[in-house]
Amino acid sequence: MSRRIVMSMLAGATLLAGALFGTGTAGAADAPAEFGTDWHDPVTAAPPVGRPHTRSCQVTLADARFRDFTPYRGTYAPPEGCGDRWSKVVLRLDGKVKGRQYDRLGYLRVGGVEILRTSTPEPSPDGIEWHVEKDVTRYGDTFRGARDVEMLIGNVVDDTYTGVIDVHVTLTFYAGRPTAPAPDRVLTLTDTSAGTTLTTPRNSERIVAEVYATGSGGGCEEFWYLTVPDPAPYSCKADHGPYREVQISVDGRPAGIAAPFPNVWTGGWSNPFLWYVVPAPRAFDVRPVEYDLTPFAGLLNDGRPHRVEVSVAGVPAGQPGWSTPVNVLVWQDAHRSHVTGALTEDRATDLANSAVFTPGQENRVHTGAGHRLTVSGYLDTSHGRVTTTVTRTLAHTSVHRWTEGENTDGLDATWTDDESVTVAGHGPARTTRTHRTYTVDGATTLGADDRLRTVLTLGDRATAVTREGGRRTAWSRLDDTWSGDAAYTVDVPRDQRHAVGTSTERYRLLGPDGCYDRSLTTVQGALTEDRRRC
Numbered sequence: 001m002s003r004r005i006v007m008s009m010l011a012g013a014t015l016l017a018g019a020l021f022g023t024g025t026a027g028a029a030d031a032p033a034e035f036g037t038d039w040h041d042p043v044t045a046a047p048p049v050g051r052p053h054t055r056s057c058q059v060t061l062a063d064a065r066f067r068d069f070t071p072y073r074g075t076y077a078p079p080e081g082c083g084d085r086w087s088k089v090v091l092r093l094d095g096k097v098k099g100r101q102y103d104r105l106g107y108l109r110v111g112g113v114e115i116l117r118t119s120t121p122e123p124s125p126d127g128i129e130w131h132v133e134k135d136v137t138r139y140g141d142t143f144r145g146a147r148d149v150e151m152l153i154g155n156v157v158d159d160t161y162t163g164v165i166d167v168h169v170t171l172t173f174y175a176g177r178p179t180a181p182a183p184d185r186v187l188t189l190t191d192t193s194a195g196t197t198l199t200t201p202r203n204s205e206r207i208v209a210e211v212y213a214t215g216s217g218g219g220c221e222e223f224w225y226l227t228v229p230d231p232a233p234y235s236c237k238a239d240h241g242p243y244r245e246v247q248i249s250v251d252g253r254p255a256g257i258a259a260p261f262p263n264v265w266t267g268g269w270s271n272p273f274l275w276y277v278v279p280a281p282r283a284f285d286v287r288p289v290e291y292d293l294t295p296f297a298g299l300l301n302d303g304r305p306h307r308v309e310v311s312v313a314g315v316p317a318g319q320p321g322w323s324t325p326v327n328v329l330v331w332q333d334a335h336r337s338h339v340t341g342a343l344t345e346d347r348a349t350d351l352a353n354s355a356v357f358t359p360g361q362e363n364r365v366h367t368g369a370g371h372r373l374t375v376s377g378y379l380d381t382s383h384g385r386v387t388t389t390v391t392r393t394l395a396h397t398s399v400h401r402w403t404e405g406e407n408t409d410g411l412d413a414t415w416t417d418d419e420s421v422t423v424a425g426h427g428p429a430r431t432t433r434t435h436r437t438y439t440v441d442g443a444t445t446l447g448a449d450d451r452l453r454t455v456l457t458l459g460d461r462a463t464a465v466t467r468e469g470g471r472r473t474a475w476s477r478l479d480d481t482w483s484g485d486a487a488y489t490v491d492v493p494r495d496q497r498h499a500v501g502t503s504t505e506r507y508r509l510l511g512p513d514g515c516y517d518r519s520l521t522t523v524q525g526a527l528t529e530d531r532r533r534c
Helices: 003-011 137-143 220-226 294-300
Strands: 056-066 072-076 086-097 105-110 113-119 128-135 147-153 165-175 185-188 190-192 195-198 204-211 245-250 253-258 289-292 306-313 326-332 340-348 352-358 362-381 384-403 408-424 430-446 451-468 471-489 500-511 514-523 526-532
Touching: 056 072, 056 105, 056 147, 086 113, 086 137, 105 137, 113 128, 113 137, 137 185, 147 165, 204 245, 204 294, 220 408, 245 294, 253 289, 253 340, 253 362, 253 384, 294 340, 294 362, 294 384, 306 326
Parallel strands: none
Antiparallel strands: 056 165, 072 147, 086 128, 086 165, 105 113, 105 147, 185 326, 190 195, 195 306, 204 289, 204 326, 245 253, 245 306, 340 362, 352 362, 362 384, 384 408, 408 430, 430 451, 451 471, 471 500, 500 514, 514 526
């Protein structure tokens, strides 16, 4: 992107999480001719967290005003009156900010376990409010005892950037049994002189690692999907181009690979007017990458610490910008104190990665990359020998194009992340296949009249099917598509930018339990459509 575009992007770097809700729509005819000093509060088309109709109890986790990089620290105590097992636990963050401020990165940890990764929307001069919800039932083990609480949304407040970020965070506990067995333990990694280590219970029969992997923090790794190799003349460089892969290893052996989601934050692509009301997919729900480490359980169940490390392939040596906090979820065999087993297969293809630069009036980098990993292992559990086999196949293609000075800068990219998990033991084998596809297709152009325009379409899609003995027992299909077109005059005071922009999001989720389908449309900051089709 142009030097001015890049500096604007790097200055306002960060993230966000949850599901937001707004009220009221204006007809397209009632929308303003251009952006003013206020606009609709942020809203996404994602579904709200479902809540059971049972007794509930609420606990406040944090009340904080973030104006610098000082963390909020407090304490948590379990709720009274709702037992110590819950059918659902829902986190809610209520935030507000006004004035001028960038999007800011945030996290919330309870007992060292990261339960929320978030960032803030950019405010209007008159101020905005937003609400984030997240299902955190899986962290029930953490919530059963008193814990320390730490939260940080790093911020800078001065005469120019005036927005102080106010947040209030609660947990609501719903009594009853969860619909799916919750993890018995939630663990974090331990830092040692030899690296990060993990010690699991000796009777673990399922182990899942989740990694909140995000490229962020104001450098080129926030926009990793736009980096190019030498000798391409572009402002963000990487030795091997834009391909990134989040890898996890156990005692130095490959244990899992995944495609990172190409997050776009609320100042992204040099154009905050795209995101003021409807953010990009996952911008308000920074979901972790998950790895099924059950094939390694026979190795991990010896009661000793094992080295577990996360790395991001493709990042230039010494380049900062990635955050990869790890939680480990463990399900235990209730009828055995020690479950033995072995890793029987750990096989990976060579990582293929080609980024080819073609110079011209419009420079181009064509990238094609891919990788495949299969791991398998067995456990001798109280209900017999169980073998788990995990296969992950990643692929990436992209065409990055830009003109001299990067005044036009475009990307057309697709990532696929296919996963197959087969569990075979007593009864029919169960296989779950998940196909994930992420897409980015758009361009930013800075014209001779200093008008900057961004046209962009983003996609987050996934299908999952579970079969037992050849019979389909579960399925789901997600399609979250966002599109926007916004323009403004750069390097002038806010009231002279004459900014205009439209955005749409349609979120569809289908499954055996029904259908969710919601569409949002905005024009110059007014919400002009909020339509539900199911």
